[in-house]
Amino acid sequence: MIVGLFNDSFPPVIDGVAITVKNYAYWINKKHGLSYVITPAYPKYKDNEEFEVIRYFSLPLIFRPPYRLGIPFLDINTIKKIEKIPFDIIHAHSPFSTGLLGLYIARKKKIPIVATFHTKYYDDFKSATKSDLISKIAVKLIVEFYNQVDEVWTVNHSTAETLRSYGFKKDIKIMPNGTDFIPPENPQEYREKINKIHNLKEDEILFLFVGQIIKQKNIELLLKSFKILKDRGYHFKAILIGTGKDEKYFKDLTHKLNLDEIVIFTGKILDRELLKAYYARADLFTFPSLYDTSAIVLQEASAIKCPSLVIENSNIAEEIIDGYNGFLSQNDPYIYAEKISQIISDRERLKSVGENAQKTLYKPWEKIVDKVVERYKKILNLQKEHINL
Helix, strand or coil: CCEEEEEECCCCCCCHHHHHHHHHHHHHHHCCEEEEEEEECCCCCCCCCCCEEEEEEEEEECCCCCCCCCCCCHHHHHHHHHHHCCCCCEEEEECCCCHHHHHHHHHHCCCCCCEEEEECCCHHHHHHCCCCCHHHHHHHHHHHHHHHHCCCEECCCCHHHHHCCCCCCCCCCCCCCCCCCCCCCHHHHHHHHHHHHHHHCCCEEEEEECCCCCHHCHHHHHHHHHHHHHHHHCCCCEEEEECCCCCCHHHHHHHHHHCCCCCEEEEECCCHHHHHHHHHHCCCCCCCCCCCCHHHHHHHHHCCCCCCCEEEECHCCCCCCCCCCEEECCCCCCHHHHHHHHHHHHHHHHHHHHHHHHHHCCHHHHHHHHHHHHHHHHHHHHHHHEEEE
């Protein structure tokens, strides 16, 4: 089987969809056939993957660095190269330039195309344009893209409802995300590594956030909650891993809230073993995002038995049972802070919840991609049956 994976982000641009595409490509290539990733070019970056990455002409996306605006049809030579690949199936992970390129290739070759809806695009457009009208028009165009593909997937039922709220009326298949993390046999060594890097005491409470440093992730609530805890006399450290267009805003807010000695911004961490160590050291993964649909970081945390505190009724809260395999809070900094206070007051319960998170939420990418390929085969068989009618 030869699969084309089309997406607008891929390392060195790191987000949940880029990680998804990378793991799809890796496991398809390793176990099921050949995979190609098609994505916009990134200046001075050289790919070093076990599968082929084909990049096409792009420009900076001014309002959303470090993302790139792909313009495939200004790169005729690359288009010709892609057209020559004998794909069996195309999988688009974005409805924008690269997804449209995937749709073009699929229709030209008369092969099936799957598209996964990953993101709350209305929120993205509203943040960028501050206009309800423009955001609604953009979402209408996005729905039109999904109407043209052969099968639509989302990562959970909550995200399927988000797509339906945009006006999509066709069938939606659920295909969850996974993680490449393998639970460590020696978590204490990982903990000690972070203690050494940040001069932490072994019993010092550590909260962790991993993700893009952007306002949509609700980081302001997180910092205000830390301020409330500090003012109540709690002693702890908080580490925020990631980069994003609002990094300066949140660093300034950290200073304004007098949290400089408590909150640490590490920037982007590409070393997966080092990132695993941060999860192993954290007592609680604090992730109040209302923007994410199915945060891979929750999978990463659960793999390392690090329980998460998320906002109730958010898409990412779908599989979390409060007090059993994670924790839920209302979307309010005072309530979030109070919930943290309750959680850290019972360390044995916290440990038990982390163990349950690993048992119930952890899904390795290998098993997820096995299911993905099984579904690809069904789609291809349905196409053959249709042709033979």
